[in-house]
């Protein structure tokens with residue numbers, strides 16, 4: 001078994017990220033990840049998001065569609081009346097509950113989702129804590145390869161018919177072909193890089209964005225605070 005290498009947290013050091021802003025004024029923003037996906041028997045996706053304070057529609061953080069099936073793997077969220085953002089996964093068409101949450105306080109939040117076919121386990125972590133988990137009883141199917149990963153929109157058809165846009169800021173989205181463990185996610189929340197087994201590592205050169213999506217630079221003061229300026 002190959003375990004990821006987790007380096008020691010670089011406490012009190014700044015870390016810079018390129019980030020994307022998905023504006024609320026238009027509902028067209030999206031970014032497409034330009035990599036080819038293998039069949040996945042396990043997957044983890046981590047991302048940092050800053051939710052728009054006045055956006056309470058269902059919002060797609062990312063959607064992964066395969067040619068044979070569009071709702072393969074998706075993370076969505078919606079703000080409730082108490083201004084909490086509730087998160088839900090869709091795995092191979094099955095919409096799991098909105099339960100994991102964080103306050104919509106304008107701060108950056110670190111979200112990780114994990115899934116492993118062989119055990120059926122899935123989990124949602126927020127800011128390093130496991131907030132929801134479950135068991136998928138259908139352990140027969142992998143997540144199909146050759147799919148399209150879109151940030152900020154749901155895909156009602158393969159690579160198109162976008163709905164349920166995200167509004168806010170996204171950075172540091174990474175994809176692994178393995179189910180990360182709690183200790184790895186704690187390390188990632190504290191900005192420690194994981195170097196192995198990553199199938200997509202956040203890189204704007206591998207993203208094609210709609211023109212309304214603006215690039216920004218984020219400075220993350222590890223492990224907690226991010227400050228922004230537009231370049």
Ligand SMILES: *[C@@H]1O[C@H](CO)[C@@H](O)[C@H](O)[C@H]1NC(C)=O
Pocket residue numbers: 034208
């Ligand atoms: C996507 O990546 C491929 C292979 O790296 C490259 O040839 C192609 O130009 C890229 N497309 C876009 C739109 O960036």
Ligand SMILES: *[C@@H]1O[C@H](CO)[C@@H](O)[C@H](O)[C@H]1NC(C)=O
Pocket residue numbers: 021050051052053167168169216228229230
């Ligand atoms: C996103 O970043 C922009 C640019 O720094 C900032 O103006 C905005 O308040 C941030 N948050 C959201 C939710 O858009």
Ligand SMILES: *[C@@H]1O[C@H](CO)[C@@H](O)[C@H](O)[C@H]1NC(C)=O
Pocket residue numbers: 156157161
């Ligand atoms: C996609 O949108 C077009 C135009 O609105 C519509 O004709 C088509 O049926 C949609 N396809 C799917 C799969 O929803």
Ligand SMILES: *[C@@H]1O[C@H](CO)[C@@H](O)[C@H](O)[C@H]1NC(C)=O
Pocket residue numbers: 042177178197199
């Ligand atoms: C994950 O991807 C890496 C790099 O492509 C590969 O070497 C490894 O075997 C894959 N692991 C699994 C569990 O599929």
